[in-house]
Amino acid sequence: MRVLIALLVLLLAAPAQAHTRSQSFSTWTVGEDTVAGVYQVDAYRATQLSETPQDLAALLKRELEATVSLRQASAACTRISVQPIRAPRGEMRVEIAFKCAKPFAEVPGELTMGAFFAVSISHTHYIRVTSKEGVREGVLTQGKTTFPVGGDEAAPSSFGSFLFLGFEHVLSGLDHIAFLIALAMLAGGVWRILIAITGFTLGHSVTLALVAFNVLKPDTAAIEALIGFTVAWAAGDALRRVRGTPQWYGLIGAGGIVLLPVLGWLFGLPVLAWSVLLGVAVFAAAMSYARADAPYLAPAIATVFGLAHGAGFAGPLLEMEIPTANLVWTLLAFNIGVELGQLTALAVLGGLLWASRRVFKDNIPPLAFDAAAALLFALGTFWFVSRALA
Numbered sequence: 001m002r003v004l005i006a007l008l009v010l011l012l013a014a015p016a017q018a019h020t021r022s023q024s025f026s027t028w029t030v031g032e033d034t035v036a037g038v039y040q041v042d043a044y045r046a047t048q049l050s051e052t053p054q055d056l057a058a059l060l061k062r063e064l065e066a067t068v069s070l071r072q073a074s075a076a077c078t079r080i081s082v083q084p085i086r087a088p089r090g091e092m093r094v095e096i097a098f099k100c101a102k103p104f105a106e107v108p109g110e111l112t113m114g115a116f117f118a119v120s121i122s123h124t125h126y127i128r129v130t131s132k133e134g135v136r137e138g139v140l141t142q143g144k145t146t147f148p149v150g151g152d153e154a155a156p157s158s159f160g161s162f163l164f165l166g167f168e169h170v171l172s173g174l175d176h177i178a179f180l181i182a183l184a185m186l187a188g189g190v191w192r193i194l195i196a197i198t199g200f201t202l203g204h205s206v207t208l209a210l211v212a213f214n215v216l217k218p219d220t221a222a223i224e225a226l227i228g229f230t231v232a233w234a235a236g237d238a239l240r241r242v243r244g245t246p247q248w249y250g251l252i253g254a255g256g257i258v259l260l261p262v263l264g265w266l267f268g269l270p271v272l273a274w275s276v277l278l279g280v281a282v283f284a285a286a287m288s289y290a291r292a293d294a295p296y297l298a299p300a301i302a303t304v305f306g307l308a309h310g311a312g313f314a315g316p317l318l319e320m321e322i323p324t325a326n327l328v329w330t331l332l333a334f335n336i337g338v339e340l341g342q343l344t345a346l347a348v349l350g351g352l353l354w355a356s357r358r359v360f361k362d363n364i365p366p367l368a369f370d371a372a373a374a375l376l377f378a379l380g381t382f383w384f385v386s387r388a389l390a
Contacts, residue, residue: 035111
C-alpha cells in the first residue's frame, strides 16, 4: 500500500490539465504534386515549447516550420503555407501545405512529423492521409516520425497501429489510471476487481461505438470533467464504506458541485451547463445513501462510469475522421488495445502491492488505505473542478 501511495503522489505531481495526454493530430489531402493538411494540438501543449510567456500561435507556427517537412527521395518539397486557423476552445490548429517537384505517382513522398517529441518523449501523433488511391491512418511516436505519401497503392491502416493506440491511450492517461486504482479499492478482491473491470469495459465499449458511428455527439469539456468526477467519487465512496464516513458528506459534495456556476460567475470563467452539473450533484447525493455493499455496487458503477470514459476514448478516433467502412475493425483493434492497457496497469499495480507486502511482511497500517483514497479523491476533485471551469 505504501507503494500505492507513492504512485498516487507521482500522479499528483504530474500536470493535471483538461487533457492529460501529450498527443496531436493531423489530416492531409494529397494532390498530384501537392500535400495540404491541418495540424491540431491542445493549447496547453504549445505552452511547453517555451519557458517564457509568448504568443502561442506564433510559437506553434515556428515549431511546425522547424519539425514538419515533406521529401521526395532526397529532395525537400517546398513549404508554401503555414497558417494558424480557427479552432475549438482549448485547441490550436495550423494549416500546412507543400508543393513537390514531381507528381507523387512517379516519385512517392514522405512526411516527417517531429513536433513536440523534443519536449515530451511519450508524445503520440495520429495522422490521416487521403489520396486518390485511398485513405491511410497511422500512429507516430518518437521512434517513428515519418509517414509515406503517394505511390501506386495506399496500403490499409494496420490493425496493430490501432491496437497500440488503445493501449497507449489508457497507459498515458493519468485520469484513466487513477480511476482504475480507485475502482480496485472500491471493489476489493481480485475476482471482484475483474468483474468491475468487465462492467467498465462494457460501458466504455458501448459509448465508444455510439460516438464513433456518430450516433452520439458528446460535449468534450463535459466528458473530461465527468472523468475527473468518476475518480473522485470512486475513491471517496471506497473510503466512506470502509471507514463508515457519515452519509451526509455526500450532500456537502453535491452542494459544492451546484455552486460551481457561482464560482464561474465570480471569476469570469466559463462553466459547464447547469443540466450537467445538476445531474452530477443529484447522482452524488443519491449514491451516498445507497445501501448496497461496495463490492456488489462496483460493477454497476463501473458500467455507468464506463459510458463517460468511452466517450473520452473515442477522442483520437474522431480526430482521425476514420471512414465508416473501416470503423468496425478499427473499434475492435482499439478496444483490444484498451483492455490490454487496463490489464497491464492492474498487473503492475498488483505486482507492486504484492512486493510491498513481502517487504513489509503485511504490516501495513489501515491509514495507508485512507491516505491513498484521500489522494485519489483530491486528484479527481481537482480534475473535475478545473475542467468544469476551463
